[in-house]
Amino acid sequence: MGGDDCDGPPPLKRMKLSISATKSIPVEASPVYPTGLAPMARDLPSSDGETLGCKGQIRKLEFVRIITQALFSLGFQKTANVLEEESGVSLQSPVITQFRNEIMGGKFDESVSTLRKVAPLEPETLKSASFLILQQKFLELLDSGDTLAALKTLRTELSPLQINTQRVHELATWVICPSKEELKEKAEWEGAGLDSRARLLEELQELLPPSVMIPEKRLEHLVDQALTVQREACIFHNSLDNALCLYSDHRCGRDKIPTKTLQVLSAHEDEVWFLQFSHDGKYLASASKDLSAIIWEVVRDDYVRVKYTLKGHTKAVSFVAWSPDDTMLLTCGNEEVVKLWDVQSGECKHTFNKQNSNFSSCAWFPDGKRFVSGGTDKCIYIWDLEGKEIDVWKGARMPRINDIAITRDGTHLVSICGDKDIRIYNMELKVERVIEEEKPITSLSVSKDGRYLLVNLVSQEIHLWDIFEDDKTSKPFKYKGHRQERYVIRSCFGGSDQAFILSGSEDSQVYLWHRGNGELLEVLPGHAGTVNCVSWNPVNPHMFASASDDHTIRIWGLSKSPPRSKGSCSSNGGVDHLVNGGTRELMEKLRPF
Amino acid sequence: MGKLYLIQLDGRIYSCKFCHSHLANSDQLVSRQFHCRHGKAYLFNTVVNVSVGPHEDRRMTTGLHTVADIFCNCCQQIVGWKYELAHELAQKYKEGKFILERAKVVDGDSNGSTDYYLDSQPVHSDTEDV
Numbered sequence A: 001m002g003g004d005d006c007d008g009p010p011p012l013k014r015m016k017l018s019i020s021a022t023k024s025i026p027v028e029a030s031p032v033y034p035t036g037l038a039p040m041a042r043d044l045p046s047s048d049g050e051t052l053g054c055k056g057q058i059r060k061l062e063f064v065r066i067i068t069q070a071l072f073s074l075g076f077q078k079t080a081n082v083l084e085e086e087s088g089v090s091l092q093s094p095v096i097t098q099f100r101n102e103i104m105g106g107k108f109d110e111s112v113s114t115l116r117k118v119a120p121l122e123p124e125t126l127k128s129a130s131f132l133i134l135q136q137k138f139l140e141l142l143d144s145g146d147t148l149a150a151l152k153t154l155r156t157e158l159s160p161l162q163i164n165t166q167r168v169h170e171l172a173t174w175v176i177c178p179s180k181e182e183l184k185e186k187a188e189w190e191g192a193g194l195d196s197r198a199r200l201l202e203e204l205q206e207l208l209p210p211s212v213m214i215p216e217k218r219l220e221h222l223v224d225q226a227l228t229v230q231r232e233a234c235i236f237h238n239s240l241d242n243a244l245c246l247y248s249d250h251r252c253g254r255d256k257i258p259t260k261t262l263q264v265l266s267a268h269e270d271e272v273w274f275l276q277f278s279h280d281g282k283y284l285a286s287a288s289k290d291l292s293a294i295i296w297e298v299v300r301d302d303y304v305r306v307k308y309t310l311k312g313h314t315k316a317v318s319f320v321a322w323s324p325d326d327t328m329l330l331t332c333g334n335e336e337v338v339k340l341w342d343v344q345s346g347e348c349k350h351t352f353n354k355q356n357s358n359f360s361s362c363a364w365f366p367d368g369k370r371f372v373s374g375g376t377d378k379c380i381y382i383w384d385l386e387g388k389e390i391d392v393w394k395g396a397r398m399p400r401i402n403d404i405a406i407t408r409d410g411t412h413l414v415s416i417c418g419d420k421d422i423r424i425y426n427m428e429l430k431v432e433r434v435i436e437e438e439k440p441i442t443s444l445s446v447s448k449d450g451r452y453l454l455v456n457l458v459s460q461e462i463h464l465w466d467i468f469e470d471d472k473t474s475k476p477f478k479y480k481g482h483r484q485e486r487y488v489i490r491s492c493f494g495g496s497d498q499a500f501i502l503s504g505s506e507d508s509q510v511y512l513w514h515r516g517n518g519e520l521l522e523v524l525p526g527h528a529g530t531v532n533c534v535s536w537n538p539v540n541p542h543m544f545a546s547a548s549d550d551h552t553i554r555i556w557g558l559s560k561s562p563p564r565s566k567g568s569c570s571s572n573g574g575v576d577h578l579v580n581g582g583t584r585e586l587m588e589k590l591r592p593f
Numbered sequence B: 001m002g003k004l005y006l007i008q009l010d011g012r013i014y015s016c017k018f019c020h021s022h023l024a025n026s027d028q029l030v031s032r033q034f035h036c037r038h039g040k041a042y043l044f045n046t047v048v049n050v051s052v053g054p055h056e057d058r059r060m061t062t063g064l065h066t067v068a069d070i071f072c073n074c075c076q077q078i079v080g081w082k083y084e085l086a087h088e089l090a091q092k093y094k095e096g097k098f099i100l101e102r103a104k105v106v107d108g109d110s111n112g113s114t115d116y117y118l119d120s121q122p123v124h125s126d127t128e129d130v
Helices: A011-020 A060-074 A077-087 A094-105 A108-117 A123-144 A147-161 A165-174 A180-187 A194-207 A218-233 A582-590 B089-094
Strands: A260-265 A272-277 A283-288 A292-300 A303-311 A317-322 A328-333 A338-342 A348-352 A359-364 A370-375 A380-384 A389-393 A401-406 A412-417 A421-426 A431-436 A441-446 A452-457 A461-466 A477-480 A491-494 A500-503 A510-514 A520-524 A531-536 A544-548 A553-557 B013-016 B022-025 B029-036 B039-044 B050-060 B063-072 B078-086 B098-101
Touching (some): A272 A317, A283 A317, A317 A359, A328 A359, A421 A452, A461 A500, B050 B078, B063 B089, B078 B089
Parallel strands (some): A359 A401
Antiparallel strands (some): A260 A553, A272 A283, A359 A370, A370 A380, A500 A510, A510 A520, B078 B098
C-alpha cells in the first residue's frame, strides 16, 4: 500500500513495505541510486539468508546475480540494468567494474592498485594477479616499441614479485625480438588491444574468488549440468537429437528402443555366423556356414535387400570387416584364408594366404590401406592391399589369436590370445597391457570412441573393460542374463552415444542391457535358433540386426504401436513374415473356433 | 549349431578320436589304471570341450559312485564320465575328476595310435591307483 509520509515509522514496518511493494518505490527511499551505491543503501531484504527452491538450497542474492550476468551476456543491456536497479543487487561491485574498465582501457598501473581494494585476497593470489597484469603491460610496451619502459617494468615491477622467475627470464629474452610478429608468435599473444586484454580478464577471473568476479556463462553451465543429470537418468534415451527440452524433465519411454522385427532376411542357406553394418550404415555384411558372405543394401528402416553374394571360400565364413571408408570388405574363412572384396563391384580383389592359413579374424588400420590378421598359427600379420606381407609378430610369447580389433583412431590393437588373455597394445607408445580373464573368451568388440572393449565369456557373462585404465586391480563391468556355453556368441555396443549393450544368446533371443547401469532392458524372442551375432547400425540408433542358426537375419526397429492392437502380420512392403509373438497371436485368434 | 567355441591346448594333448577336438593335456593325467566297459580309461584332473550329462548312481568295482557322462562338445560322442560323488571314504580323491575312455581318445604324441581292447566287462568298472 502507499508509502508512509512520516519519518519515524518503526523500521520493521518500513522493511515489510519494501518487500511487498517492489514496483512502487516508497517515498522515503531516494529515487535515483548511483549505480554502485545501491547495495550499501539497501542491504536489507534481498540479501542475507533468503533462499529459494523447495530445499532452500539456492541463495536469492546469488540467483539474481547470475540472472543479471546471463542477461548481459545475451546482449540485453537495458534489461540487465533495470534488474540491477530493481533488485538492488548489482552484478559486480563498483570496485570490480572500475577494475575491468581499467584493464580494458590499458591502465595497468591503476588496475594493480585497484586490485588491492577488491575483497580481501590471499597474498599469493594478489601476486599472481599482479604478475599477469604487469606481464600484459610489458608485452604492450614492447609491442609499441618502447623497449626502455618495458625493461623498467621488468626490473622494477615484475622481478620484485619473486614468483614465476622462469617466466621472467623468458620475458627478458623476448626483449631482443627483432619484429612484432616474432614477439607475438613467441609469446602466443594476440597483440595489444581488446582481444588480449579480454583474455587477460578471463585469466584474472580464474584467479580471483568467484563471488568477486562471477565466472562467465555461469547460468548456462548450471542448466547444462541439470540436463546432463536428466539425460543420464533416462535409461531408454536413444535419439539422434542432442538438445533437450527445458520445460519438463526429460524421460524417454521404452518405445525408443528397437524391439520389433521389421524384416526377416532368408537369403543364406545355412547358419549365419557373423554380421556387421558398414560405418555409414548403408550396407550390412553377413557371413554364413554356407561358404558365402552377402553384402546387403539398407534401403529403408524396414527394407534391406541383397546387393552381392560373395562366393569363393571353401570353408564357412566366420568373420567380416568393413574398411574405414566402406569401399572394401574383408572376409575370413573359419581357420582359412582372408579375401578382400570390392564393395561396389562385388569382386574378389585378393586372397591372402599363408601356408596352412588359419586366420580367425582381421582388423583394418584407420588409413584403410593395411590390415592385421590373427589366427591359430600364433602369428599376427600386417598386410597391404596388394597382398604383400608388411610385418609379422610371432614368437614364443605369442599364443593363438582368437579375435583381433583395432580402435577407430588407430592407437590400440586389442587381441584375444590363448583363450583367456586380452592383450591391449598401444601402438604409439609401444606398450602392452594384459588383462587375464578367469574364463575363456569367445569374442571381442570395441566401442566407437575406442575407449572400451567388450568380451563375451563362456561363463555367460559379458565384461566391459576400460582400455585406458591403468590400474591392475580394476574390475570389469558385467552384464548377465543371456545363455552361452558352447558357441561363439558375439555382442556389440549400440544406440545413440553407444548407451546400450546388445548380445546374442544360445536360447534364440536377443538381449539388450543399459550400458551405464547394467540393467537388462529387453529380451527379444523371434529367432528359432542360437543368435550368433548382433550389430547395431552406427548411423541409425533405431535399427539393429541379428544373425542366427535358423539361417536367417532379422532386422529390428521401433515398434510404432503396441503389438496387440496391430494384429499379427506387419504391413511393410508386402513382405510376408510374422513379427515378435505374431505366431502366438495368430493361434490365439484361431482358438475360439 | 553356431560357430563352436573350442578351447585349444598346448603340449601333449589327448583329442577326441572322431572330431579331433582337444580334450585334455597330459600334464593333467592322474592315473592310467582305470577300466571301463570298452577297455582302459585314464583319470584326469581337468578336461576341456566337454559337456556334462545328468547325475547317475553307478556301482563300480570300488563301490558306489555318483557319476555324470561327459560328451564331446563337437561331435556329441560319449568320451567318458565325471566323478561327482564317491560314497566311500577311500574313493573321495576321485571327486571332481574326469575319466576319458582310452578307446575314444587319440594320444597326442603317437600318430595313428595303437588301440587295443582289453576283455570287455559287463559293468562299468574302475580300479584305483594304489
